[in-house]
Amino acid sequence: xxxxxxxxxxxxxxxxxxxxxxxxxxxxxxxxxxxxxxxxxxxxxxxxxxxxxxxxxxxxxxxxxxxxxxxxxxxxxxxxxxxxxxxxxxxxxxxxxxxxxxxxxxxxxxxxxxxxxxxxxxxxxxxxxxxxxxxxxxxxxxxxxxxxxxx
Numbered sequence: 001x002x003x004x005x006x007x008x009x010x011x012x013x014x015x016x017x018x019x020x021x022x023x024x025x026x027x028x029x030x031x032x033x034x035x036x037x038x039x040x041x042x043x044x045x046x047x048x049x050x051x052x053x054x055x056x057x058x059x060x061x062x063x064x065x066x067x068x069x070x071x072x073x074x075x076x077x078x079x080x081x082x083x084x085x086x087x088x089x090x091x092x093x094x095x096x097x098x099x100x101x102x103x104x105x106x107x108x109x110x111x112x113x114x115x116x117x118x119x120x121x122x123x124x125x126x127x128x129x130x131x132x133x134x135x136x137x138x139x140x141x142x143x144x145x146x147x148x149x150x151x
Contacts (some may be wrong), residue, residue, distance in 0.1 A: 026092065033088045040081045047074045069116050073135055076112035100148070103141045110134050 055065065083105040090098045110133045118129060 022095070025095070029088050029092050030072060033085060033092070035080060036088065037086045040085065043074070043078045043081060047071075047078065050074065073112060073116040076108065076115065080105060080109050080112065100144050102142070103137055103144060107134070110137060111112065126141050 051071070083101070087098070087101050088106060090101055091097075110130055114127075114130050114134070117130070119127070
């Protein structure tokens with residue numbers, strides 16, 4: 001009981017509480033980093049298997065049609081995962097979310113959507129929404145860059 005009171009008293013002190021929160025954030029970021037590394041490795045393996053098995057697939061469509069777009073999508077998935085890993089690593093180093101990295105990751109993710117966009121399944125409103133997202137993210141990125149260059 002005495003240990004519980006001591007622990008609660010320590011938590012009431014803002015400095016100790018913030019240390020605890022920082023410790024938990026660091027542990028969570030490290031666990032997420034490890035999980036993301038596993039995901040990147042699995043994605044690379046999946047891409048390799050896809051590229052190795054494709055020539056032997058008799059029902060495969062022409063390479064420069066749907067398959068090329070699928071391969072680009074797989075590559076961009078890995079690139080997005082690496083950008084996320086960079087975001088987490090930057091957070092672990094500086095304990096600050098770097099807005100510029102988040103915006104770049106978002107731009108890559110939306111660009112991936114545009115690259116794999118299937119106009120037969122999606123309408124013009126979807127493409128317009130993606131274009132609007134790209135414009136907003138680009139303007140945000142420029143504003144962040146301009147703000148940083150002035151400092």
